[in-house]
Amino acid sequence: MKKIKTLQCIRCGKDHKLNDTKYNCTACGGNLQVLYDYNLIKKRLNYDVLKDNREHSIWRYLDILPVASIKNVPPVQVGWTPLYKAEKLGAEAGVNNLYIKDDGRNPSASFKDRASAVVTARALEMKEKVICCASTGNAASSLACLTGSLDMKTMIFVPETAPAAKVAQLLVFGATVIMVKGTYDDAFELCLKASAEYGWYNRSTGINPFTREGKKTCSFEICEQMNWETPDKVFVSVGDGNIISGIWKGFVEFHRLGIIERLPQLVAVQAERSDSIKRAFESGTDVQPVSGVTVADSISVSLPRDGMAAVMAIRDSGGFAVSVTDAEILAAIPRIARGSNVFAEPAGAATYAGLLKAVKEGKVKDNESVVLLISGNGLKDIQSAMKSVGKPFVIKPDMAELKKLVADNALA
Ligand SMILES: *Cc1c(COP(=O)(O)O)cnc(C)c1O
Numbered sequence: 001m002k003k004i005k006t007l008q009c010i011r012c013g014k015d016h017k018l019n020d021t022k023y024n025c026t027a028c029g030g031n032l033q034v035l036y037d038y039n040l041i042k043k044r045l046n047y048d049v050l051k052d053n054r055e056h057s058i059w060r061y062l063d064i065l066p067v068a069s070i071k072n073v074p075p076v077q078v079g080w081t082p083l084y085k086a087e088k089l090g091a092e093a094g095v096n097n098l099y100i101k102d103d104g105r106n107p108s109a110s111f112k113d114r115a116s117a118v119v120t121a122r123a124l125e126m127k128e129k130v131i132c133c134a135s136t137g138n139a140a141s142s143l144a145c146l147t148g149s150l151d152m153k154t155m156i157f158v159p160e161t162a163p164a165a166k167v168a169q170l171l172v173f174g175a176t177v178i179m180v181k182g183t184y185d186d187a188f189e190l191c192l193k194a195s196a197e198y199g200w201y202n203r204s205t206g207i208n209p210f211t212r213e214g215k216k217t218c219s220f221e222i223c224e225q226m227n228w229e230t231p232d233k234v235f236v237s238v239g240d241g242n243i244i245s246g247i248w249k250g251f252v253e254f255h256r257l258g259i260i261e262r263l264p265q266l267v268a269v270q271a272e273r274s275d276s277i278k279r280a281f282e283s284g285t286d287v288q289p290v291s292g293v294t295v296a297d298s299i300s301v302s303l304p305r306d307g308m309a310a311v312m313a314i315r316d317s318g319g320f321a322v323s324v325t326d327a328e329i330l331a332a333i334p335r336i337a338r339g340s341n342v343f344a345e346p347a348g349a350a351t352y353a354g355l356l357k358a359v360k361e362g363k364v365k366d367n368e369s370v371v372l373l374i375s376g377n378g379l380k381d382i383q384s385a386m387k388s389v390g391k392p393f394v395i396k397p398d399m400a401e402l403k404k405l406v407a408d409n410a411l412a
Pocket residue numbers: 110111112138139205237238239240241242243244298299345347348375376
């Protein structure tokens with residue numbers, strides 16, 4: 001592919017050709033990033049071309065994706081999710097210009113579809129027959145969804161504790177599901193070994209250099225949807241760190257192409273006990289494992305697989321990291337729903353909990369424009385959602401009972 005210049009190691013800087021390696025740096029094992037011939041791309045992808053482009057999915061950015069043509073892409077709409085101005089929620093948080101990017105509106109109901117779509121298209125172009133993935137749940141259900149109708153076998157490794165809705169998705173879309181008695185980190189290691197043993201193409205976060213490429217498309221959309229303006233801050237919930245590094249890459253590339261004039265600050269939101277990236281960012285040391293325990297399963301990670309790139313993204317953007325408790329995450333679910341009509345899964349809701357904390361600490365000014373990335377839909381994990389709300393009334397189908405209920409609870 002002429003548009004790709006190099007797969008460059010983010011740790012040691014070694015350059016690789018597309019055929020040199022499928023996964024990590026051949027010298028040091030570091031994660032790779034895809035760098036393009038930006039002068040070539042500038043001629044094809046610019047403001048004039050984009051404003052007339054009627055392809056409303058991630059494939060409107062094909063010129064800067066590691067895929068040769070759209071002949072081989074999964075046949076469902078990924079990306080171009082809505083960006084809402086959230087007036088009421090913003091007023092509650094004390095932020096006048098609050099926006100919600102609702103990525104729960106993707107085919108499998110999470111942000112991960114952006115990555116799975118690009119990796120699946122790559123796999124088809126490379127004529128891979130079996131694709132595998134370790135996941136807390138969403139990366140897997142996304143991969144299962146996007147390969148559902150394709151002539152490709154999908155092998156999934158998830159922790160036994162993955163939420164039921166995500167497991168249902170895996171089975172419905174026809175993936176082979178291997179539940180691992182252990183954590184996400186255990187599932188990750190087993191998937192890595194399986195990929196080496198059987199030659200399966202591995203989509204797992206961190207080792208596959210193309211997931212970040214799909215994820216960056218969200219930033220392109222935010223710029224377009226904000227009328228080519230850059231928001232001041234983007235709040236992103238962080239587990240492995242691949243979303244936030246992808247979000248950063250997207251803004252950097254649009255800036256490099258001259259499509260936007262300035263870059264936003266990124267705010268990483270982590271769960272209190274799954275905060276490895278926050279610790280590394282604040283202490284300036286390497287990413288170290290933490291317990292990883294949190295109700296927000298999608299950001300429950302002991303050792304982040306794209307931690308170094310995430311720390312670089314926070315630092316280079318001049319942003320910061322916040323951590324939130326499980327109670328704060330759960331409380332944010334109904335607040336977002338009632339303040340903006342969007343139902344978020346715990347990891348998505350964490351961004352609002354993080355915003356409240358950052359506002360309280362004086363780190364967000366009231367005139368700044370702020371985007372919250374809602375990375376997954378609330379229906380993905382109703383068990384957690386139910387913990388944050390009351391119980392329904394239950395009565396016989398009888399008017400007298402209803403009248404008593406209304407009177408007793410002052411409902412009318
Ligand atoms: C995967 C995921 C995240 C975190 O992304 P990382 O790349 O692991 O940091 C956040 N929210 C949801 C809903 C996810 O599925």
